[in-house]
Amino acid sequence: MKKFYLNRLTNLFSVRNKRSIRLFKPSLGNRELREVQKSFNASWVGLGPKVKIFEQAWSDYLGCNKAYALNSATAALHLSLKAFKFKPGKKVLLPSLTFASTASAVLYNNLIPVFVDCDVDNLSLELEDLKNKYDKDCVAIIPVHYTGHPCAMEKIIPWAKSKGLKVIEDCAHTAGSFYKGKRLGMWGDISCFSFEEKKLLTTGDGGMICSDDINLLKDIPPLRWVGIDKDTWKSAKSYVDDQKNTMHWYYEINELGYKYNMNDLSASIGIIQLKRLNYFLRKRTQIIERYLENLKNCPNLIPLVKYEPKTYSYQIFGIRTSFREQLMLYLKQNKIATGCHYTPLHQQPLFKTYxxxxxxxxxxxxxxxxxxxxxxxxxxxxxxICDKIYQCLSKV
Ligand SMILES: Cc1ncc(COP(=O)(O)O)c(C=O)c1O
Structure with missing residues (x-):
């Protein structure tokens, strides 16, 4: 506490240059650049060997049987639901407090989103509401580990099983924290990770679809490559091999696919970011601990969720206050960026019909x-930042 007041005083009297503080910022450096350079040198920048290396490294990290790299978690969520071949018009349970993609993926598959309320402590799926909103047309549930804080998977999974629901974990805000001894992303049938620039690790844009059930993901290679079940970089080798076969160029398209693959430039960045992930997570833990310590006696706010930074990794840190407008404005004037995650989806014009x-x-x-x-x-x-928050909220 003493330390906090000392810091407050230092901040009050120091002439701080008016450099703005960003909300999110990727950490990218020479290691990533050197790995990208290798792909430049090989003149292979599309779907290629680096994607395969990144997929293997990610599945080793997570401990899953199969992982395919895509251009986003949005694509991963789309293809996850598609993997189950649900009949159009069936329903999917998901939280209202999530990013658009969780629900867009439901619509892409001609399914109906059923928005579930959140629990007041962690703003994560509210189990009673989840059970109340279930009906026999529901086929799947998408728990979102909002901010990185785990959903109550030990309760959700047995309940989902008892109703025959498939579980797709939206892991966009986490990077494999352990929850009750099992990594997030290993609880459901399929999990989807995001490597978009604001996430715990980044590939610029990118995502990963993961499962222990190899069979469930067997159609992902053609689905991410416009329906073609052939790796271009492998077939490119066969164009000049010794075989007297002139059909090296041939492929078949058996289903409608998408252009959802990751490329080797993104994968190069991802390979290095994954090596640096533990360092990133340690730094985030330190920062969140400092926020919590500094703000614990600040009036008129509570943390966004019940953070446990020593146990879980978080992509989002935030607070809840009834004086949001005043505080946002005050921080803005002090060049501190703020955001809001999210407007509940059931209140968005597109999803209001559901x-x-x-x-x-x-x-x-x-x-x-x-x-x-x-x-x-x-x-x-x-x-x-905490000092400015304190200055504002102690006066409202
Ligand atoms: C909860 C959640 N799900 C899905 C996504 C989509 O991720 P991507 O940008 O990789 O498509 C995001 C992105 O912010 C997200 O926050």
Whole structure:
């Protein structure tokens, strides 16, 4: 506490240059550049050997049998639901408090989203509401580990099994934290990760679809490559091999596919980012611990979720306050970026037609503020941000 007040004083009297503090920022350096350079040197920048290396490294890290790299988690969510070949018009349960893609994937598959309310502590799937909204047309559930905080998977999985529901984990905000001894992403039938630039590790844009069930993912290679079940970089080798066979160019298209593959430039970045992931996670833990310590006696706010930074990794740090507008404006004036994750989807014009009552998230939505969280932030930056929050919220 003493330390906090000392830091506050230092911040008050120091002339801080008006450098703005970003909300999110990827950490990219020479190691990533050198790996990308290798792909330049090989003149292979599309779907190629680096994608395969990254997929293997990721599945080793997660401990799953199969992982395919795609251009986004949005693509991974789309293809996850597609893998089950659900009949159009069936329903999928998902939280209202999530990014658009979780629900878009449902619509891409001609399925119906059923928006579930969140629990007041962690803004994650509310189990009673989940059970109440289930009916016999529901075929799947997409738990989202919002901010990186785990959903109650030990309760969701047995319940889903008892109803015959498939479980797709939206792991866009996590990078494989352990929950009750098992990695997030290994609880459901399929899991989807995001490597978009704001995430725990990045490939620029990118995603991974993962499962222990190899059979479930068997159609992913053609589905991510416009329906063609042949790796271009492998077939390119056969164009000049010794075989007297002139059919090296031949392929068949048996189903409608998409252009969803990751490329070797992104995979090069991902290979290095995965090696640096533990360092990233340690830094995030330090930053969140500092936020929690500094803000624990700050009036008029609570943390966005019940953070446990020593146990889980988080992509989002935020708070809830009834004075959101004042605080956002004050931080903006001090060049500190803020955000809001998210407007509940059942209130978005596109999804309003899928009427759903979610009173808890409706009561919380206008209190949510996302604060800066990325590995280049120093603890001094965090003290400065907290000081500004304190100055604003102690006066309202
Ligand atoms: C919860 C959630 N799911 C899915 C996605 C989609 O990820 P991507 O940008 O890789 O498509 C995001 C992206 O922010 C997300 O936050």
């Amino acid at each position: 009427k759903s009552s979610c009173p808890i998230i409706e009561s919380q939505a206008n209190k949510l503020i996302t604060l800066p969280l990325h590995v280049d932030l120093s603890l001094k930056d965090i003290d400065f």
